Amino acid sequence: MLGWADQLIQEYTVGQLDLIKRANRLDRKNPIDRDDLTQINSMIESMAFSIE
DSSP, X not given: OOXXXXXXXXHHHHHHHHHHHHHHTXXXXXXXXXXXXXXXXXXXXXXXXXXX
């Protein structure tokens, strides 16, 4: 049985992978998608920091 911290790490890892997939689908030539990418990258970095 996993502890609460281990469970959160798993959830954050899954969420981080989902964000990476979403970022890879964006059109980097589209200004709106570039803005979204900036936000998504920030979320990915925050989640990576929390996981560590």
